[in-house]
Amino acid sequence: MRIDTLAKRLMFNTVRVDTVLEDGTEGSGTGFVVAHQGPHGLRRFIVTNRHLVEGVRSGGLVFTQGRDGQPLIGTRFELEIEEFPHAWFLHPDPEMDLAIVPMAPLERAARDQGVQLYYHDIDTALVPDAATVNGFDALEEILFVGYPNGVWDHVNLLPIMRRGTTATPIGMDFEGQAEFLIDAAVYPGSSGSPVFLYRGEGTAQAGAARAPLYFLGVIAAVFFREEENQLVPGPVPASQGGATVRQSEMIDLGLVIKSQAVVGLIEEYCRRWRE
Template identity: 30%
Template structure:
């Protein structure tokens, strides 16, 4: 198999999560693999998702690709991840629906069992710098990778990609919160999906006002956590987990800015020093 393209790497960075309560399926969501740096040479692997995807659950199931010489083998393994308090690292701000699920022990177990798993880890290098945040345009194309309503390519064990635009400016904090909105169909199950600015064939550099012909750009700009719904009475509510009322999607999504992932990194560094 040839080296994975950037788009293929985006797919293999994301995984469907099935939350369990007492062994019974409670909900589905999306997570993505991320490697946190600590102060030493090693990194700390985790799955990033929303708090509400794992809250109230005692385990999550992730079906992972088996590795064949550092490539996806076409075979899969079901990983049952117990959610104890030392594994789940929530964002310290309770209003930011974000957490990291540490998986270092899971990776060690799969290696010891000679069933290593294949995935692509995202890292802080993909998070925009402060200068890059300020130089995004008011409207940018965005790509989201996830499992809307639990839908995925089950035969090939791959998530669904969706395309849209920013509905609020990346340079601003929407309504004063560290988030932005996207114009994209966002359904339960997409919670925890990574949102990228991915320009495959070129983009305009606003700092120099030059068009970077043939130069690709990939930036992890956020994590979807909710979307506004309009109820049958006309009220607009913020939908996260499924609600027991009749409501229609508004083709919009609320996305936590990826810079909040660095807050999790500082907590993880303190808990897991070199």
């Protein structure tokens, strides 16, 4: 497969986050690679949810290997990270469900084992500015990429792409937080999935807010209907083998942390540490 379209590149933006919890159960979630141009140059990070990395006994990231700038489809490399929870930089606000880890030491560790990682990053330049957001409609089509219920093409190491729509306007802060809702099938394992406004290449039109791709945010929670028919948001848990959600029902409303919060977290990290 030639990686010659935007959609194909997005298949290599995510990495699978595999974890073992303190009670011994296994889980999986989603991370993705972001590039940010700061005052000290271009730096890359993996972004995921803090609830995926806190309270974890051990964890690793699953990449596709590359050679000469091309993917070796189906050739897996799992990078185990020592003291997994401590490797991540968490958002200073404990209520903000975001965590990042720099790519540079991960790539060095892979090179030390003779491995080239293959991935495509998302540049923070794709985060829409205020003027662009004002040009968005109340209802927009979205695309998110990840590993719902742990499902993926484990032979070819490819994630699952899913579509949906915004359920609240992107330009509004849902319940006063830097978040918005999507109407989409969000399941355990979708934690940390990047969310895009995606129109496809060749569809851009003149005027504001018409580029083929914008990075909108990160899935962090899903709404459940409890037995008493009360709607409550809860973190999208890591997918766990054999686990089921009991006495509650997901209603296909996902909570997305806005991408501006990802940029803020990266900039805070860059202020504290230089490579």
